[in-house]
Amino acid sequence: MEERTDSLRIVVKVGTSSLTHDTGRLNLHNMDRLARTLSDLEGMGHEVVLVSSGAIGVGSTKLGLKERPRELRMKQAAAAVGQCAIMHLYDKMFGEYNRVVAQILLTGEDVDAPVRAEHLRNTFESLLELGIIPVVNENDSVSSAEIETGKCKVLGDNDTLSAIVARLVKADLLVLLSDIDGLYDADPHNNPAARLIPRVDAVTAQLRAMAGGAGTWRGTGGMQTKLNAAEVAMAAGVDMVITNGERVEDLYRIVRGEAVGTRFAGTLQG
Numbered sequence: 001m002e003e004r005t006d007s008l009r010i011v012v013k014v015g016t017s018s019l020t021h022d023t024g025r026l027n028l029h030n031m032d033r034l035a036r037t038l039s040d041l042e043g044m045g046h047e048v049v050l051v052s053s054g055a056i057g058v059g060s061t062k063l064g065l066k067e068r069p070r071e072l073r074m075k076q077a078a079a080a081v082g083q084c085a086i087m088h089l090y091d092k093m094f095g096e097y098n099r100v101v102a103q104i105l106l107t108g109e110d111v112d113a114p115v116r117a118e119h120l121r122n123t124f125e126s127l128l129e130l131g132i133i134p135v136v137n138e139n140d141s142v143s144s145a146e147i148e149t150g151k152c153k154v155l156g157d158n159d160t161l162s163a164i165v166a167r168l169v170k171a172d173l174l175v176l177l178s179d180i181d182g183l184y185d186a187d188p189h190n191n192p193a194a195r196l197i198p199r200v201d202a203v204t205a206q207l208r209a210m211a212g213g214a215g216t217w218r219g220t221g222g223m224q225t226k227l228n229a230a231e232v233a234m235a236a237g238v239d240m241v242i243t244n245g246e247r248v249e250d251l252y253r254i255v256r257g258e259a260v261g262t263r264f265a266g267t268l269q270g
């Protein structure tokens with residue numbers, strides 16, 4: 001495999017399960033390692049966009065709710081509280097590494113409407129030009145179809161959102177940090193003999209049959225939404241890698257083109 005040394009534009013998506021403990025409280029260790037690694041990659045000359053979930057989960061915990069709310073308006077209230085808490089921490093943590101972050105909250109319409117999408121693209125370009133790390137999430141407090149049903153035409157989950165962002169900014173690479181090492185031929189939580197699939201060249205019906213839903217109460221889409229993301233990314237010529245958020249330092253190896261997790265081949269490889 002050819003080693004890459006040039007500067008890449010990278011979109012990294014981190015899920016709620018990597019940002020929080022099983023208790024629902026923030027996983028400060030993971031967040032700090034993420035901030036440190038992404039800051040370092042930016043220092044190496046790469047451009048970095050972070051797509052971060054966690055607003056509803058973190059907000060629910062901060063509000064003292066016993067479980068993730070079921071009612072839409074409560075989810076939206078929790079997201080408003082959680083988003084603020086998460087950004088506060090990112091601002092502090094990235095600040096420790098001398099980096100500036102910016103918040104971008106999106107709904108389906110924002111990327112669907114050409115004029116809004118153009119504004120959005122310009123904003124991303126300006127932020128990246130300034131060396132700022134944009135932190136993106138769904139605008140959960142104003143969108144509804146997205147959180148409620150996951151059936152929105154454009155968005156619906158942060159896996160797909162991250163692929164749409166990667167396509168919008170013409171990224172070289174999209175990395176999904178999950179609570180698992182990659183795509184297996186069956187859900188390892190139900191099948192201990194499941195084997196990791198290191199490389200995917202096309203999302204087929206056979207592959208879809210291997211992908212199940214979320215593994216924990218904190219995750220939402222599972223592998224199904226990651227395959228949706230892969231389809232969007234691959235069609236746009238963007239390589240996508242699924243890897244474990246517990247080993248965020250693997251990002252260094254991934255940008256060098258090394259085999260880590262599951263790589264969905266876009267443009268980086270022949």
Ligand SMILES: Nc1ncnc2c1ncn2[C@@H]1O[C@H](COP(=O)(O)OP(=O)(O)O)[C@@H](O)[C@H]1O
Pocket residue numbers: 014015016017018177178179180182183184185186187188189210211212213214215216218219220221222223
């Ligand atoms: N074929 C599969 N390979 C790997 N994981 C799978 C598969 N099918 C379902 N899963 C589940 O997907 C989960 C990861 O997705 P999710 O729960 O949404 O977490 P995250 O938001 O951290 O990515 C895994 O913990 C696993 O239980």
Ligand SMILES: N[C@@H](CCC(=O)OP(=O)(O)O)C(=O)O
Pocket residue numbers: 014015016017052053054055056057079137138140156157158159218219220221222
């Ligand atoms: N936008 C929502 C999360 C949506 C989502 O896809 O969550 P996850 O499966 O944890 O990546 C939030 O911030 O809570």
